[in-house]
Amino acid sequence: xxxxxxxxxxxxxxxxxxxxxxxxxxxxxxxxxxxxxxxxxxxxxxxxxxxxxxxxxxxxxxxxxxxxxxxxxxxxxxxxxxxxxxxxxxxxxxxxxxxxxxxxxxxxxxxxxxxxxxxxxxxxxxxxxxxxxxxxxxxxxxxxxxxxxxxxxxxxxxxxxxxxxxxxxxxxxxxxxxxxxxxxxxxxxxxxxxxxxxxxxxxxxxxxxxxxxxxxxxxxxxxxxxxxxxxxxxxxxxxxxxxxxxxxxxxxxxxxxxxxxxxxxxxxxxxxxxxxxxxxxxxxxxxxxxxxxxxxxxxxxxxxxxxxxxx
Amino acid sequence: xxxxxxxxxxxxxxxxxxxxxxxxxxxxxxxxxxxxxxxxxxxxxxxxxxxxxxxxxxxxxxxxxxxxxxxxxxxxxxxxxxxxxxxxxxxxxxxxxxxxxxxxxxxxxxxxxxxxxxxxxxxxxxxxxxxxxxxxxxxxxxxxxxxxxxxxxxxxxxxxxxxxxxxxxxxxxxxxxxxxxxxxxxxxxxxxxxxxxxxxxxxxxxxxxxxxxxxxxxxxxxxxxxxxxxxxxxxxxxxxxxxxxxxxxxxxxxxxxxxxxxxxxxxxxxxxxxxxxxxxxxxxxxxxxxxxxxxxxxxxxxxxxxxxxxx
Numbered sequence: 001x002x003x004x005x006x007x008x009x010x011x012x013x014x015x016x017x018x019x020x021x022x023x024x025x026x027x028x029x030x031x032x033x034x035x036x037x038x039x040x041x042x043x044x045x046x047x048x049x050x051x052x053x054x055x056x057x058x059x060x061x062x063x064x065x066x067x068x069x070x071x072x073x074x075x076x077x078x079x080x081x082x083x084x085x086x087x088x089x090x091x092x093x094x095x096x097x098x099x100x101x102x103x104x105x106x107x108x109x110x111x112x113x114x115x116x117x118x119x120x121x122x123x124x125x126x127x128x129x130x131x132x133x134x135x136x137x138x139x140x141x142x143x144x145x146x147x148x149x150x151x152x153x154x155x156x157x158x159x160x161x162x163x164x165x166x167x168x169x170x171x172x173x174x175x176x177x178x179x180x181x182x183x184x185x186x187x188x189x190x191x192x193x194x195x196x197x198x199x200x201x202x203x204x205x206x207x208x209x210x211x212x213x214x215x216x217x218x219x220x221x222x223x224x225x226x227x228x229x230x231x232x233x234x235x236x237x238x239x240x241x242x243x244x245x246x247x248x249x250x251x252x253x254x255x256x257x258x259x260x261x262x263x264x265x266x267x268x269x270x271x272x273x274x275x276x277x278x279x280x281x282x283x284x285x286x287x288x289x290x291x292x293x294x295x296x297x298x299x300x301x302x303x304x305x306x307x308x309x310x311x
Numbered sequence: 312x313x314x315x316x317x318x319x320x321x322x323x324x325x326x327x328x329x330x331x332x333x334x335x336x337x338x339x340x341x342x343x344x345x346x347x348x349x350x351x352x353x354x355x356x357x358x359x360x361x362x363x364x365x366x367x368x369x370x371x372x373x374x375x376x377x378x379x380x381x382x383x384x385x386x387x388x389x390x391x392x393x394x395x396x397x398x399x400x401x402x403x404x405x406x407x408x409x410x411x412x413x414x415x416x417x418x419x420x421x422x423x424x425x426x427x428x429x430x431x432x433x434x435x436x437x438x439x440x441x442x443x444x445x446x447x448x449x450x451x452x453x454x455x456x457x458x459x460x461x462x463x464x465x466x467x468x469x470x471x472x473x474x475x476x477x478x479x480x481x482x483x484x485x486x487x488x489x490x491x492x493x494x495x496x497x498x499x500x501x502x503x504x505x506x507x508x509x510x511x512x513x514x515x516x517x518x519x520x521x522x523x524x525x526x527x528x529x530x531x532x533x534x535x536x537x538x539x540x541x542x543x544x545x546x547x548x549x550x551x552x553x554x555x556x557x558x559x560x561x562x563x564x565x566x567x568x569x570x571x572x573x574x575x576x577x578x579x580x581x582x583x584x585x586x587x588x589x590x591x592x593x594x595x596x597x598x599x600x601x602x603x604x605x606x607x608x609x610x611x612x613x614x615x616x617x618x619x620x621x622x
Binding site for chain 2: 129131154158177182183184186187205208212220222223226227257284286292294295296299303305307310
């Protein structure tokens, strides 16, 4: 009996600086309903979906920066997402900027995603590990990418969650480029990796064509899926946002590494695919049977050494 | 000043069971000369290049199996490769079955590759780590894949070598599918990874189209190159050999992950590309600046755990 989970990816066009959450949540809800109408039981929203991609601007640590962070999840503004999820029986992945005060009284900020199941309950949380960009204002850049300055490195590792009839994992944007992200979840037998991304179409610090950058986006996801025999569902923020052209190309990738659904616009768009969660089983049992073929005695440097050294 | 190393990949058509090394070496020499005429200073030959891909047959541990292994490198039969390399000033990667008796008097067998420099000296050795296939005869298979039975797992890790003006690394066939292979060498700042492969066009144990299998072949190499900012040069054994259709598709891949040279036949063929060894530097200094972005505290399971566990 095939375990088919119909998955929707909700690509989003721009959200402008200062735009309120209410309008954004309305857009998310409209796409959630569209996905449900196409049969989806789980949808993926982008990274930092509730606001503009604010790390592109340098801000002092004050009121505006604070306004981009969620102090509770759900909040009054995001509660409708949870209500409709329960009403329709559709789970979702949502990326947002998380802020809380820990037991020691310290303010903590992470680039976070939650997994909400079809009963409207948060059943998983992930905090972005591979923060790209830089710590401080760099005037030579055409736009800023201050994720390293605004967020702490995620402290939850790469957990997987039994939910929606499968084993589900999450990552966020830049995480998708790192084979370590996929392998850690692959070793936990992940069957679907959800992710959102905010990726400029141009490279701020090197010459790269938009075509090459889209190739890197897709190849990273496809290789991660194939090399771990897992589905992947990736939702982009796209269009011209804050004056910066953001990459579309939202996709659903099979455990064979093949793109089985691809967004074709540069704006809000829903794509859906029937994901047989057993599709990757033959890969996990043959070419990527880890127990049979991995040789960890030769991998030590991957964990023991952070940066590259010369020969 | 760009550090351009012109690299040739020598794809080989079939070598039949029992075919002598003298004929094979002549073919390799002809391609070495062709590559030199196209400007190559380094060429890549396939895996187990001197004989047929003998792990497709089950053999008792006797005379025939023994005949496929090299007891010395160079030998009388392979010496011409070393002589012509020195004469033309062209280094090479050569895959072969290695056999020797160790200090304890034990016979050792590995699936090996050597790097020979443009002075005809062996400057690097690699022994295949990710042996695919199975240990014993499996009658239900359309052909055998007895690498696990015929070879020991490589005991040299994934070393890199300062040679030919760059930092060069090697792997063999199935190794290319494993991101660990690439990352270990990436952490040593590798600039060119050479590999040979013997890959059937069809899957012996699952349904996969030839197209999908070629996609997996290329994607694995392309992702490994991009994610470590290195060149890759991959030489296939192809054509119908021993009644089995073997995949061609030999290629040279830039550090951007782009295929810059691709074989277009199913037989002996030389492809060449000018590889600027500094091309990957921008990748290593930005998106894959390991020291800046890797988070080894979340990677432990990659080394601590061999097989996948359920959630």
